[in-house]
Amino acid sequence: MPTLAIVKKFNVSFDASYAPVAVFVGGTSGVGQGMVEAFARSVHGRAHIIIVGRNGYAAADIIARLPRPDEDGWKHEFVSCDASLMANVRALCAEIRAKVKRINFLVITTGYSSMVNIGITSEGLDLHLALRYYQRYVFIHELLPLVQAAHSLSEDSKILCVLGAGRGSPKRPIDLNNLGNTVNPRAGGFTVALRSMIASSGYTDAMLAHFAAQNPGIAFTHIHPGVVRTPTMGADFSGLLTPVSWLINFILHFIAVPQEECAEHMLYALFNGERGLFLRDRYGDVVSALEFEAPVELGESVETSVLNGVPMKGYGASDIGVRRIIEHSETVTRTK
Numbered sequence: 110m111p112t113l114a115i116v117k118k119f120n121v122s123f124d125a126s127y128a129p130v131a132v133f134v135g136g137t138s139g140v141g142q143g144m145v146e147a148f149a150r151s152v153h154g155r156a157h158i159i160i161v162g163r164n165g166y167a168a169a170d171i172i173a174r175l176p177r178p179d180e181d182g183w184k185h186e187f188v189s190c191d192a193s194l195m196a197n198v199r200a201l202c203a204e205i206r207a208k209v210k211r212i213n214f215l216v217i218t219t220g221y222s223s224m225v226n227i228g229i230t231s232e233g234l235d236l237h238l239a240l241r242y243y244q245r246y247v248f249i250h251e252l253l254p255l256v257q258a259a260h261s262l263s264e265d266s267k268i269l270c271v272l273g274a275g276r277g278s279p280k281r282p283i284d285l286n287n288l289g290n291t292v293n294p295r296a297g298g299f300t301v302a303l304r305s306m307i308a309s310s311g312y313t314d315a316m317l318a319h320f321a322a323q324n325p326g327i328a329f330t331h332i333h334p335g336v337v338r339t340p341t342m343g344a345d346f347s348g349l350l351t352p353v354s355w356l357i358n359f360i361l362h363f364i365a366v367p368q369e370e371c372a373e374h375m376l377y378a379l380f381n382g383e384r385g386l387f388l389r390d391r392y393g394d395v396v397s398a399l400e401f402e403a404p405v406e407l408g409e410s411v412e413t414s415v416l417n418g419v420p421m422k423g424y425g426a427s428d429i430g431v432r433r434i435i436e437h438s439e440t441v442t443r444t445k
């Protein structure tokens with residue numbers, strides 16, 4: 110487990126011969142904000158940094174405090190997007206493709222968690238899954254050609270999702286009969302929310318495994334941030350269970366780490382690992398990883414926590430699960 114001092118030292122030693130292009134989806138708050146700030150320090154501001162979110166005021170405040178080099182060749186900007194709708198995400202990705210020719214780092218920290226609000230979006234998607242999973246799929250799918258362009262220039266080409274890595278187990282396979290969490294009955298807010306929250310981690314494992322298997326030169330990382338003091342942290346039970354929320358939030362306050370500290374570990378994870386699939390813990394340590402020598406079509410194996418015949422600790426999908434989840438994601442995000 111690398112200490113905070115070690116990861117900070119490692120992060121500031123990052124030295125690229127070019128000005129990197131980095132996109133931070135969810136960079137207006139929490140872990141994402143901390144990562145934007147730590148990344149900007151590592152490159153002394155010499156990068157094209159694109160922050161994606163809804164809160165333009167927060168973004169302007171963050172951007173105003175980033176280091177600004179004297180030389181040209183850098184840009185720090187905000188682009189607005191409500192990522193709960195996939196049509197918005199696709200439009201925003203087209204906007205980004207018109208702005209830049211390559212992306213070196215694509216970081217997605219967008220989050221949503223509620224024990225009581227279990228809406229369906231106007232596009233017919235479960236709100237939790239839209240914000241925790243589907244938008245990640247669409248961002249990566251639509252921006253992958255730019256990350257591939259960075260790879261073809263022999264530059265850093267890395268994609269990182271901060272969500273819930275390492276939670277998979279052979280005892281908890283993804284429910285392939287309730288893909289999207291809209292098939293089974295949706296009575297009972299808490300149960301439905303919990304199903305989506307658990308599913309989003311397995312779906313993200315599956316999605317990143319799919320892209321890693323198809324793009325052996327690029328690094329795809331799913332990482333768990335631990336408990337972090339941010340707006341997303343905590344429980345929001347209502348009614349008779351409100352005191353339970355108070356208690357949980359009181360306890361979490363003492364065990365949570367500041368977003369700046371978490372962000373250094375997340376950045377360490379982003380900079381480490383050249384290619385393949387990585388599942389990492391809150392310190393940035395590898396829980397499991399797999400490199401592919403050439404593009405691979407995954408098969409029909411139903412074994413959870415096994416990827417292309419290799420056992421993967423904490424990996425929440427199976428090869429057939431990857432195929433089914435990608436088919437499902439393509440169908441429900443394309444028709445919007």
Ligand SMILES: NC(=O)c1ccc[n+]([C@@H]2O[C@H](COP(=O)([O-])OP(=O)(O)OC[C@H]3O[C@@H](n4cnc5c(N)ncnc54)[C@H](OP(=O)(O)O)[C@@H]3O)[C@@H](O)[C@H]2O)c1
Nearest residue numbers: 135137138139140162163164191192219220336337339341
């Ligand atoms: N904090 C924790 O203890 C913890 C624990 C486990 C996992 N995680 C996961 O870690 C990730 C980061 O969490 P965090 O605590 O840093 O979250 P956070 O502080 O609440 O930040 C969430 C980010 O998502 C963006 N976002 C939310 N809804 C959006 C929408 N509809 N459209 C566009 N952007 C939206 C927000 O931007 P705008 O407000 O500008 O829209 C914000 O930048 C999340 O995936 C979370 O599930 C966190």
